[in-house]
Amino acid sequence: xxxxxxxxxxxxxxxxxxxxxxxxxxxxxxxxxxxxxxxxxxxxxxxxxxxxxxxxxxxxxxxxxxxxxxxxxxxxxxxxxxxxxxxxxxxxxxxxx
Amino acid sequence: xxxxxxxxxxxxxxxxxxxxxxxxxxxxxxxxxxxxxxxxxxxxxxxxxxxxxxxxxxxxxxxxxxxxxxxxxxxxxxxxxxxxxxxxxxxxxxxxxxxxxxxxxxxxxxxxxxxxxxxxxxxxxxxxxxxxxxxxxxxxxxxxxxxxxxxxxxxxxxxxxxxxxxxxxxxxxxxxxxxxxxxxxxxxxxxxxxxxxxxxxxxxxxxxxxxxxxxxxxxxxxxxxxxxxxxxxxxxxxxxxxxxxxxxxxxxxxxxxxxxxxxxxxxxxxxxxxxxxxxxxxxxxxxxxxxxxxxxxxxxxxxxxxxxxxxxxxxxxxxxxxxxxxxxxxxxxxxxxxxxxxxxxxxxxxxxxxxxxxxxxxxxxxxxxxxxxxxxxxxxxxxxxxxxxxxxxxxxxxxxxxxxxxxxxxxxxxxxxxxxxxxxxxxxxxxxxxxxxxxxxxxxxxxxxxxxxxxxxxxxxxxxxxxxxxxxxxxxxxxxxxxxxx
Numbered sequence: 382x383x384x385x386x387x388x389x390x391x392x393x394x395x396x397x398x399x400x401x402x403x404x405x406x407x408x409x410x411x412x413x414x415x416x417x418x419x420x421x422x423x424x425x426x427x428x429x430x431x432x433x434x435x436x437x438x439x440x441x442x443x444x445x446x447x448x449x450x451x452x453x454x455x456x457x458x459x460x461x462x463x464x465x466x467x468x469x470x471x472x473x474x475x476x477x478x
Numbered sequence: 479x480x481x482x483x484x485x486x487x488x489x490x491x492x493x494x495x496x497x498x499x500x501x502x503x504x505x506x507x508x509x510x511x512x513x514x515x516x517x518x519x520x521x522x523x524x525x526x527x528x529x530x531x532x533x534x535x536x537x538x539x540x541x542x543x544x545x546x547x548x549x550x551x552x553x554x555x556x557x558x559x560x561x562x563x564x565x566x567x568x569x570x571x572x573x574x575x576x577x578x579x580x581x582x583x584x585x586x587x588x589x590x591x592x593x594x595x596x597x598x599x600x601x602x603x604x605x606x607x608x609x610x611x612x613x614x615x616x617x618x619x620x621x622x623x624x625x626x627x628x629x630x631x632x633x634x635x636x637x638x639x640x641x642x643x644x645x646x647x648x649x650x651x652x653x654x655x656x657x658x659x660x661x662x663x664x665x666x667x668x669x670x671x672x673x674x675x676x677x678x679x680x681x682x683x684x685x686x687x688x689x690x691x692x693x694x695x696x697x698x699x700x701x702x703x704x705x706x707x708x709x710x711x712x713x714x715x716x717x718x719x720x721x722x723x724x725x726x727x728x729x730x731x732x733x734x735x736x737x738x739x740x741x742x743x744x745x746x747x748x749x750x751x752x753x754x755x756x757x758x759x760x761x762x763x764x765x766x767x768x769x770x771x772x773x774x775x776x777x778x779x780x781x782x783x784x785x786x787x788x789x790x791x792x793x794x795x796x797x798x799x800x801x802x803x804x805x806x807x808x809x810x811x812x813x814x815x816x817x818x819x820x821x822x823x824x825x826x827x828x829x830x831x832x833x834x835x836x837x838x839x840x841x842x843x844x845x846x847x848x849x850x851x852x853x854x855x856x857x858x859x860x861x862x863x864x865x866x867x868x869x870x871x872x873x874x875x876x877x878x879x880x881x882x883x884x885x886x887x888x889x890x891x892x893x894x895x896x897x898x899x900x901x902x903x904x905x906x907x908x909x910x911x912x913x914x915x916x917x918x919x920x921x922x923x924x925x926x927x928x929x930x931x932x933x934x935x936x937x938x939x940x941x942x943x944x945x946x947x948x949x950x951x952x953x954x955x956x957x958x959x960x961x962x963x964x
């Protein structure tokens with residue numbers, strides 16, 4: 382199944398990414414090969430109907446979950462230390478030229 | 479053989495050398511070699527020297543833990559409070575976390591001395607470390623070749639004696655494959671054995687932190703120090719391993735059942751195949767029983783891995799929006815435009831490819847055909863691993879189908895590069911432990927790695943078999959001549 386540029390653009394919108402025309406050209410060609418690779422699972426053995434469990438679920442008993450305790454959170458000034466905050470909030474200008 | 483952790487700890491305890499002196503030896507070596515090798519992307523010498531002073535104090539007071547005063551390195555995706563942690567991505571440039579990963583918290587308490595953060599593929603997505611925004615690290619064995627990836631800097635630093643040990647992370651082989659390419663030891667523990675709290679997520683059901691070292695004993699010492707359950711990682715398990723594994727390594731292989739699956743050897747470079755066969759002969763000569771087994775699901779492990787890993791990545795990397803940390807684009811017309819531009823300018827091509835694949839396999843209309851199907855086949859692979867370990871104690875396989883690639887190799891498409899992960903990804907899918915140890919070199923002198931895979935939480939047998947091979951086979955690849963010497 383050949384993937385089209387329009388489909389790639391739609392997927393990019395879902396993924397919050399954008400591509401230039403040149404990138405779109407290249408990504409579409411590469412993506413075709415990647416999807417063909419992913420498709421090989423559909424020619425493979427059947428996985429059966431057993432319930433899907435994650436690897437984590439194999440290890441963790443749901444009777445063994447930690448109790449829901451309130452613990453101190455990180456201080457505001459630390460959380461904001463990586464950006465320019467505004468009055469204790471994250472800030473983004475509506476637009477910036 | 480160079481000094482291991484136990485020998486260095488002994489010297490530190492006997493005051494033959496102080497932790498500050500030892501740290502300075504490593505700092506000097508890094509200053510000399512890192513401009514070429516690019517193993518480290520952030521150097522933390524000031525905090526290292528302060529930590530070394532504190533370690534000296536702990537050593538003076540007596541009863542210091544084995545890793546006290548030992549200089550080490552962390553992969554750039556393990557959070558360190560107040561020190562840069564960027565996943566080698568433009569989108570996280572300048573990011574300084576405000577908390578420590580559990581592994582680093584544990585090591586810090588034991589007096590570890592952090593020399594810096596090591597180079598890696600951007601967000602751990604790659605097999606050569608060339609997708610790093612800081613440029614690729616070079617393989618110390620031959621600088622025309624890659625280190626492997628994604629924990630390439632961690633492997634190079636240990637190989638070139640720029641750290642006694644390092645931590646890496648392994649989602650589909652990212653500890654074992656660079657260990658193989660650089661000729662060092664790399665352990666991927668059982669999923670859940672080590673807390674992932676503070677490891678910047680790629681594929682959360684596959685990621686695991688583990689050590690890269692110059693010997694199996696060192697790997698056991700570091701694993702002993704970082705393992706254990708953690709309330710902040712609900713998938714971690716407080717498994718009772720009994721005595722420290724580093725104290726239980728001496729065991730012969732008489733009666734050990736070693737499984738060999740031909741599926742692991744399909745399309746493998748013949749030089750690698752022959753070195754693994756030599757190793758199997760050595761095991762057999764010493765009383766191990768070699769069992770030929772079948773593992774049909776292995777053939778489809780690769781697409782299963784890429785579907786699951788990319789699906790999880792597309793969700794995990796949704797948090798990079800330019801609002802709370804990291805890079806933000808300089809000009810935009812709306813918040814949505816800011817997020818799209820930030821992500822498009824901040825992520826590299828390989829990360830975008832994987833986010834796109836993940837978005838595709840989770841999108842309406844494709845979810846059942848890809849993601850759900852991959853999860854079902856994952857169950858099948860798990861069942862096959864369970865069946866294999868009823869007949870065998872460990873599995874032996876190559877770590878990679880090839881030795882290190884030349885730098886800037888342009889002959890392979892993204893999918894051809896994905897195929898090179900064939901030997902390592904099944905281990906992550908099943909969450910079992912595996913180690914890569916050097917077992918020789920190819921005609922060009924590039925290291926070859928052998929993988930020993932075990933049952934969940936049976937790191938003991940994996941380490942014992944690896945240690946036995948290491949002791950019995952002797953020096954299969956010469957030690958790197960440069961770097962720190964003590």
